[in-house]
Amino acid sequence: MPKVTINDRTVEVEKGATLVDAALKVGVQIPHYCYHPRLSVVGQCRMCLVDIWDRGRKMPKLQAACSMKVENDNWVVRTDTPEVQEAQKGMMEFFLINHPLDCPICDQAGECGLQDYSFKHGVAFSRFQFEDKRTYPGRERIPLGSNVILNMNRCIQCTRCVRFTQEISQTAELGFFNRGARAEIGTFPGKPLENHLSTCVVDICPVGALTSTRFRFAERVFYLDKKPSICTGCEVGCNVTMEHRRGKIKRYKPRFNPEVNDYWMCDYGRSTFERYEKLPRLAAVRVRPEATGNGGFYGGWKEALDLVHRRLREANGSSVAILGSAFLTTEEAYLLNKLAGALGTPHRSVPVDLGPTWTIPNLKGGISGQEQAPNRRGAELVGLTPGEVREGGTLLDATALLKGDAAAQADVVIVSDSDFSEAAHNPQVVERLRRAKLLIVFGWCDSPLAKVADIALPVSTHAEKDGTFVNVEWRLQHFGAAFPAPGQTRPLVDVLVDLLARYDASWSKLTTGQVFDRLASEHPAFAGLSWDDIPAVGVTLNVPQARAAVDAATASAVQEI
Amino acid sequence: MFEPVLTRNVGNPDALTLKGYKKAGGYEALAKAIKMEPDGIIEEVKKSGLRGRGGAGFSAGLKWSFIPKDKKPKYLVCNADESEPGTFKDRLLMEYDPHQLIEGCAICCWAVQANTCYIYIRGEYTKSAEILERALKEAYEGGILGKSMMGSGFELNMYVHRGAGAYICGEETGMLESLEGKRGQPRVKPPFPAVVGAFGAPTVINNVETLCNVPHIITRGADWFKGIGTDERNTGPKLYAISGHVERPGTYEHPIGITFREMLEKAGGMYKGGNLKAFIPGGASAPILPADQIDIKMDFDTVAKAGSMLGSAAVIVMDDTTCMVRSVARLAKFFNHESCGQCTPCREGTNWMELILKRLEHGEGTEADGEKLLSICQHIAGNSLCALGDAAVGPVKSLVERFMPEIEQHVRERRCPFPERRYFGKNVGNGA
Numbered sequence: 001m002p003k004v005t006i007n008d009r010t011v012e013v014e015k016g017a018t019l020v021d022a023a024l025k026v027g028v029q030i031p032h033y034c035y036h037p038r039l040s041v042v043g044q045c046r047m048c049l050v051d052i053w054d055r056g057r058k059m060p061k062l063q064a065a066c067s068m069k070v071e072n073d074n075w076v077v078r079t080d081t082p083e084v085q086e087a088q089k090g091m092m093e094f095f096l097i098n099h100p101l102d103c104p105i106c107d108q109a110g111e112c113g114l115q116d117y118s119f120k121h122g123v124a125f126s127r128f129q130f131e132d133k134r135t136y137p138g139r140e141r142i143p144l145g146s147n148v149i150l151n152m153n154r155c156i157q158c159t160r161c162v163r164f165t166q167e168i169s170q171t172a173e174l175g176f177f178n179r180g181a182r183a184e185i186g187t188f189p190g191k192p193l194e195n196h197l198s199t200c201v202v203d204i205c206p207v208g209a210l211t212s213t214r215f216r217f218a219e220r221v222f223y224l225d226k227k228p229s230i231c232t233g234c235e236v237g238c239n240v241t242m243e244h245r246r247g248k249i250k251r252y253k254p255r256f257n258p259e260v261n262d263y264w265m266c267d268y269g270r271s272t273f274e275r276y277e278k279l280p281r282l283a284a285v286r287v288r289p290e291a292t293g294n295g296g297f298y299g300g301w302k303e304a305l306d307l308v309h310r311r312l313r314e315a316n317g318s319s320v321a322i323l324g325s326a327f328l329t330t331e332e333a334y335l336l337n338k339l340a341g342a343l344g345t346p347h348r349s350v351p352v353d354l355g356p357t358w359t360i361p362n363l364k365g366g367i368s369g370q371e372q373a374p375n376r377r378g379a380e381l382v383g384l385t386p387g388e389v390r391e392g393g394t395l396l397d398a399t400a401l402l403k404g405d406a407a408a409q410a411d412v413v414i415v416s417d418s419d420f421s422e423a424a425h426n427p428q429v430v431e432r433l434r435r436a437k438l439l440i441v442f443g444w445c446d447s448p449l450a451k452v453a454d455i456a457l458p459v460s461t462h463a464e465k466d467g468t469f470v471n472v473e474w475r476l477q478h479f480g481a482a483f484p485a486p487g488q489t490r491p492l493v494d495v496l497v498d499l500l501a502r503y504d505a506s507w508s509k510l511t512t513g514q515v516f517d518r519l520a521s522e523h524p525a526f527a528g529l530s531w532d533d534i535p536a537v538g539v540t541l542n543v544p545q546a547r548a549a550v551d552a553a554t555a556s557a558v559q560e561i
Numbered sequence: 562m563f564e565p566v567l568t569r570n571v572g573n574p575d576a577l578t579l580k581g582y583k584k585a586g587g588y589e590a591l592a593k594a595i596k597m598e599p600d601g602i603i604e605e606v607k608k609s610g611l612r613g614r615g616g617a618g619f620s621a622g623l624k625w626s627f628i629p630k631d632k633k634p635k636y637l638v639c640n641a642d643e644s645e646p647g648t649f650k651d652r653l654l655m656e657y658d659p660h661q662l663i664e665g666c667a668i669c670c671w672a673v674q675a676n677t678c679y680i681y682i683r684g685e686y687t688k689s690a691e692i693l694e695r696a697l698k699e700a701y702e703g704g705i706l707g708k709s710m711m712g713s714g715f716e717l718n719m720y721v722h723r724g725a726g727a728y729i730c731g732e733e734t735g736m737l738e739s740l741e742g743k744r745g746q747p748r749v750k751p752p753f754p755a756v757v758g759a760f761g762a763p764t765v766i767n768n769v770e771t772l773c774n775v776p777h778i779i780t781r782g783a784d785w786f787k788g789i790g791t792d793e794r795n796t797g798p799k800l801y802a803i804s805g806h807v808e809r810p811g812t813y814e815h816p817i818g819i820t821f822r823e824m825l826e827k828a829g830g831m832y833k834g835g836n837l838k839a840f841i842p843g844g845a846s847a848p849i850l851p852a853d854q855i856d857i858k859m860d861f862d863t864v865a866k867a868g869s870m871l872g873s874a875a876v877i878v879m880d881d882t883t884c885m886v887r888s889v890a891r892l893a894k895f896f897n898h899e900s901c902g903q904c905t906p907c908r909e910g911t912n913w914m915e916l917i918l919k920r921l922e923h924g925e926g927t928e929a930d931g932e933k934l935l936s937i938c939q940h941i942a943g944n945s946l947c948a949l950g951d952a953a954v955g956p957v958k959s960l961v962e963r964f965m966p967e968i969e970q971h972v973r974e975r976r977c978p979f980p981e982r983r984y985f986g987k988n989v990g991n992g993a
Contacts, residue, residue, distance in 0.1 A: 043749035044904040046944050061943040067749045090940025094909035127933055130925070131916040157902060176744065176902075179727075181912035183902025 004070045006077045019065035019077060020048055030079055031088065031117045033206045034158040035066035038263055039167055043067040045158050047117065049087045051078045062087055085121070092122035098134040098181070099207075100153045107215065108208030110222035114156070134181055142186075144174070145193030147267050148202055148210055152184050155209035161185060161201035168264065168361055171195040185209070196266045196358050203253060203263075214270060215251045227482035228255055228536075230469050232327060232462055233269035234369035235376065236360055237471030239537075240265060242273070242463060247483045249273040249463055257537050260475065262362035268355075273463070275419070280446040282418060282458040283487040291438065291454035301457075301490065301498075308455060309502045311438055315411035317343040321396040321436070323413060324350045324384045325420035326373030328492070329467025330476070331515045333379035335496035336416060342503040346387030347410070350379045351398035353421045369472050372421075374462075378470035381525050381543065401433060408435040416492065417459065418443020418450040425449075442492055458489040465491040466512040468534065474545060476529070477538035563789075566798040567773050568814045570658040577692065579699040582660040588705060590776035594668045595713040597779075602672040606775065609783035610796040615640055615768030616844070616872045617948075618861040621775075627755035628673045628763045635675035636764040638740065639666055639772055641682040641689070642724050642731040645844035646895060647875035650800035651769035653812045655682070655689040658773070659696035663719065665772030667710060668779060670717050673765055678719040681736050684726045693721050728899035732947045733766045735901065746901040747947035768873075770800055791818030795860035805840070805878035806832040818860035825855075825878065835880035839964070843872025845892050846952030848959035849885070869959070884979035885967050889960040890918035896953035904946035910937050911953045918957070921968060924976040931961045931968050 001012045004019070009026040021037065023030045033045035049062035053076040062083060068075075078084065095114060103109040139152035162174045162185060173193045177186050187193055193201070202212045221243075229242040231252060238261035240252040252273060254265040285304045287297035292307060312320065320343050324336055333350075340348045352373045359366040386397045400406035402423050407413050413436035415424075423429040424447045433439060434452050441453035444461045464485040468478050485491065493512045500507035510518070513531035520526035525543045565571075575581025582588070594602055607622025628635060639662070643651040654662060666678045682690050697719055700706045710717040722740055729735045730745040737759045739745035758764020774797055778786050790796040799817040801824060804810040808829025815824060821840065831837055837852040842859060848869040850857065857867055864871045879888065893915040902908045914937055917930055938954040938961075945951065961968065970978050 041749060042903070044946055046905050046946065049944060064749065064946075067751070087940065087944050090936075090944070091905055094905045094913075094940065097909060097913060128913070130920060130927075131913070134912065156905070157908065159903075178902065179729075180897055180900035180902045181908055183908065 002070050003073045004075045004077060007079055013070050015071060016069045019050060019052075019068045019070065022070055023065065023077070023079065028079055030065045031121060032066055033113055033156060034160060036160055036163075036204055036263075039160060039163040039204075041067050042159060042163070045091070045156070047088065047091050049084060049091075051081045051084055052076070053078075088117075088121040089123055092118050093127070095156050096122070096126070097128040097131075099156070100133065100135075102154070106154065106208040107211045107217065107221070108154075108205075110220060112208060113206030136184060139184070143192075143213070144187050144210075145198050147198045147213055148193055149213055149216065150185065151209055151211070154207050155185055156207050157183050157185070158206060159185070160204045160206070161210060164201050164204060165193070165195070168200070169195045169197045174201070196268065197264055197360075199267050199270055200254070200264045212251075212270075219245060219250045224250055225482070227463075227480060229463065229479045229482065230374065230477050231265060231269040231272060232374040232469075233266070233272040233372065234355060234358070235371045235373055235472040236261065236358075236367050236369035237374055237469050237475070237477055237538075238265040238269055238360060239477070240269070242482050244463065244482050247486060249276060249482070258363060259537050260362065260367060260471065260473075260477075261360045264360055264362075266358050266360060268358065276444070276461050276463070279419065281486070282443055282446040282450050282456055283489060284458060285488055286450075286453075286456040288454050300488065301495070304455065304457060305495070305499050305502070308440060308457075308499060311440075311455075312343060312412060315438065318345050318390075319347075319396075319410050320345045320412040320414065321347040321401060321407070321410040322349075322384075323398060323401055323415045323420065323433075324348065324379055325415075325417050326350050326352050326371070326376040326379060327417060327420065327462070328375060328379055328384075329462070329465065329512075330375060330378035330382055330470060331467055331512050331519060332416070332492045332496065333375070333384045334382040334519045335493060335500060335515060336414075337383040338500055338507075339414075339496060340384075340387075342500065346389050347396040348384050349386050349397035349399075349401075350376055350384055351402060351421050351423065352376050353423075367473060371472075374471070375469040377472070377474060378468065378476070381470060381541070382519055382523055402429050405432065405435070407433045410436045412436065412438045412440060414440045414442075415449060415453075416442040417445070418447045418453075418456070419445040442495065444489070457495065458487070459492040459495060460485040460489055464489070465493065467493070468516065470541060471538075474541045474543050475538040476526070476534060476541050478531075478534040563798075563814075563816050565814045566777050566789075567654060567661070567770065567800060568657070568812075570661065571653065572657075576658050576660065577696070579660060579696070579703045579705075582658075586780075587660050587776075588664055588711070590779040591664050591667050591671075591705070591711060594671055594779050595711060595715065599672045599674055602668065602779065605783050606672070606778055609778045609786040610790075610793060611771065611774055611778060611786065612795070612861060613768055614770035614774070614799070614873070616645070616846075616870075618871065621767060621771050624755065624767070625669065625673050625765055627753075628675075628765060629756070630674075632763050634677065634760075634762050635673055636759045636762055637666060637670050637673065637675045637678040638733075638736065638759060638764055638766045639678065639680040639769060640731065640733065640736060640766055641680050641686070641769045642736060643686070643769070643873075644683050644726075644728045644731050645846065645873050645875060646892070647804055647841065647844050647877045648802050648873040649804075650802045650812050650874070652686060652689055653800070654769055654773050655686070656692055659693045660700070661773050661776060662693070662769055663696060663700050663705070665775040666719060667705065667717060668775050669765060669767065669772055671710070671715060675765065676716050676718065678717065679740055679759070680719065680721045681730070681740055682721055682723055683731075684724045690721055690723055697721065727901075728895075729901045729947075729949060732949060735947065736766070737764065746903045747949075749946060774798070789816045791858055791860045791863070794862055799859075799874055801859065801874045801876055803828045803876045803878065805876075806835055806880040806883070807878050808832055815859075818858045818863070820855075821857050821859055821876070822855045824859060824876065831878070831880055835882065837878065838881040838883055839879045839885065841869075841877040841879075841956070842874070843870045844875035845877075845895060846870075846948075846955045847872045848955040849889075849963065850959075851963050870955075882979065884922070884977055885960055885964045886918065886922050886971055887977065887979065889956045890915065890922050892956045893918050893953065896949065900949060900953070904950070906941040907945040907947075907950040907953065910941040910945075910950065913937055914953070914957050921971050922977055924971060924974065926968065926972045928969075928972055930972070931965055934958075934961050 032048040043064040048065040136152035224243040231238040239255040239257040570576035734748035
């Protein structure tokens with residue numbers, strides 16, 4: 001592999017790597033706007049100019065680091081010579097002379113490339129004193145599509161968005177129109193920016209020219225706290241940064257994971273957290289007086305779990321139906337399955353909604369999801385699947401419970417969680433489930449189902465708990481709690497551990513990590529994994545399907561060669 | 562007395578037809594060339610010292626030798642997008658002697674083994690394009706082009722492609738983009754067109770005049786060609802398009818390296834006997850030279866040493882009634898209008914320079930403007946994506962460096978000291 005020396009530090013890079021990427025390897029950030037690792041190189045912002053010595057001879061001009069590819073060992077690069085600094089100063093001046101400098105009302109302020117680089121490379125005063133700034137009258141708030149709004153005055157013509165629609169989404173809605181200082185970005189007549197990835201252009205816009213209708217004016221970005229998380233929109237499991245303030249999620253931004261979603265995510269995924277605000281929250285333990293069997297319920301979690309334990313003991317264990325959810329973390333599903341084991345019931349299932357199939361492009365060609373279920377695979381891997389029914393009996397699985405009259409045959413129906421799918425909001429389904437003698441619902445959401453439950457127990461949203469999901473490619477991915485759960489709400493893992501401790505004391509006070517480690521020691525798919533060692537990009541589980549997929553990929557790669 | 566080479570058929574209407582051109586000795590060079598090894602032609606052109614006549618002055622033979630031998634297909638693109646203000650030399654060659662260009666292209670194609678040649682002509686040159694198209698048709702019918710070039714079995718197809726009037730499409734990679742049907746804007750280099758050019762294939766790009774020289778080098782030999790001109794590095798005949806304050810503006814053919822004084826005399830001297838104030842030696846993008854450089858030899862190296870460039874050898878002469886600030890402001894307006902808007906320094910810098918120069922011309926300048934202009938020039942020059950940025954800097958920089966007293970006079974008097982002649986609008990706006 002060729003070597004290159006950047007600011008006295010030598011690094012080996014892959015042949016053909018750009019200097020911008022090579023410099024990052026030695027911790028040197030070369031400022032750039034138009035360059036993006038997944039888009040074609042156009043070298044037009046001219047911010048990444050560097051000095052290069054080729055075999056000891058200085059190149060006559062400064063070179064754009066984004067377009068210089070390291071092919072051999074000949075180069076010595078400096079990013080801090082007076083010439084480079086002067087050029088950067090000049091470029092920053094050029095960017096800003098016609099920029100409105102409306103940072104106080106700009107959504108990008110706080111994460112803006114112009115702010116960052118002018119602080120680092122620019123000057124504090126303007127020499128553009130006597131001339132009028134170029135403006136694009138009437139183009140300050142143009143909706144490019146339903147998700148993106150363009151303010152042309154702020155644009156620095158880097159054309160990242162244009163190249164994104166040409167190369168990544170391959171829909172080519174955006175174009176670069178006009179010339180020179182009047183050049184502008186726009187859509188073609190009658191062809192708005194509507195593709196399932198459209199909001200990604202807002203992420204890659206280095207300035208505030210493109211803003212998202214969803215996040216516009218919602219919050220100043222410098223007030224946001226950030227937590228790495230996983231999108232719950234579908235089985236792809238896009239890595240996201242959950243940006244939140246005061247216990248409310250404000251937006252999702254895609255988080256780079258080359259194995260899953262690369263730099264992108266879909267518009268639907270970005271909207272999934274809105275559910276947490278839109279639907280009413282189940283905030284307190286709620287028990288119907290009839291459910292106690294002795295007049296009324298007074299107390300909190302301890303009393304509620306004692307009651308659940310008592311009612312389950314009274315019931316016929318094998319006629320308890322457990323309706324899980326594909327939104328459960330793997331640990332929760334594991335504990336729920338343990339509960340089923342303690343009760344001796346075969347009636348365990350995970351209902352799944354199908355949505356439209358969307359593909360997130362990545363270097364491997366893309367990853368598609370159709371099930372609106374972030375963790376069906378995880379739940380099934382730890383055994384939350386229907387068991388054997390004794391002769392003559394019927395299996396009370398999701399289909400039977402939701403579409404048929406099976407609930408009436410069950411002594412107890414335990415639903416986790418209250419928002420397990422769209423069905424939880426369907427009056428007919430709620431009515432069917434209500435036919436059970438006892439209906440216990442865990443959930444974050446006071447859905448119609450939770451409202452009719454005998455015992456409704458408030459648990460965390462996925463923003464408020466730790467856990468793992470297994471995605472469509474059998475990749476185990478970890479996420480953490482962004483903020484504490486409100487009110488009486490507790491993470492489901494804590495609740496189930498408490499409940500299981502009433503059957504077996506060894507479960508007492510286990511943390512999510514300890515639950516995962518137990519799970520990993522029991523299930524071969526998770527063999528060798530431990531909570532503390534799950535890599536940031538996730539890890540592919542050792543399951544036959546995943547192995548088959550890897551083999552198929554290798555086979556096709558061999559054929560291509 | 563210098564005997565014209567490139568313009569020998571000008572004034573001979575017969576040369577427009579294949580028969581007439583052949584009668585005047587045409588296509589002999591091509592016949593000779595196809596008997597030579599392609600590498601031999603490249604060597605001969607290299608030996609002749611022929612330098613690109615489009616502006617950069619890069620050795621033509623060297624350019625051809627960069628084309629990889631093993632790759633197919635390859636292309637030749639003839640740059641006939643003559644849009645530099647002041648330049649009108651290629652038009653003459655295309656309108657009076659189209660077959661000379663076709664012959665030059667054919668020899669070049671044989672030398673680099675390219676089977677396709679595009680002549681990218683600027684959209685405004687409708688007459689030239691029609692004449693070329695007619696000549697091409699004749700050449701196909703006469704067996705010069707087509708499946709078998711002059712019976713050699715070498716397939717050669719030649720097309721005229723009309724541009725749409727953008728200056729930037731004269732930049733070689735901008736032209737390739739336009740040729741491919743995309744938005745005409747330069748590509749990032751490297752890779753250079755010799756490696757990745759039109760449609761991703763190796764491509765030679767040469768100016769019309771450069772290619773027109775080739776047949777004469779083949780027939781008369783490199784040594785004859787080297788005999789014309791000042792020295793080893795500046796050889797051959799050269800067309801000079803002279804305009805401005807001269808008695809007889811037009812295109813003149815001189816041996817390269819003629820002095821400016823001699824050239825001016827041949828064009829009839831200054832208009833109405835005026836006094837020379839300044840001249841631009843190589844089209845709008847060349848820095849302006851003051852009158853004391855009147856004895857300069859008009860070749861690539863001498864002009865470059867004097868701090869300008871020969872460029873396309875479009876000489877614009879200005880007498881002492883010319884306001885330099887106004888002239889340069891007009892040039893700045895041109896470059897601002899023609900900037901493609903891709904790269905930052907050119908897009909923002911040319912616009913800013915025009916605004917400052919207009920302000921100066923309207924008497925609203927300040928003392929600091931000269932220095933500001935120089936600093937903007939410094940930030941554009943060498944930092945832009947293509948050469949348009951450097952071109953825009955040329956006249957402005959020379960204005961500040963060589964005609965500073967005039968700027969100061971504008972600032973001091975708060976008006977333009979020259980009589981109002983052709984004004985280009987009082988509006989200090991966006992330059993649109």
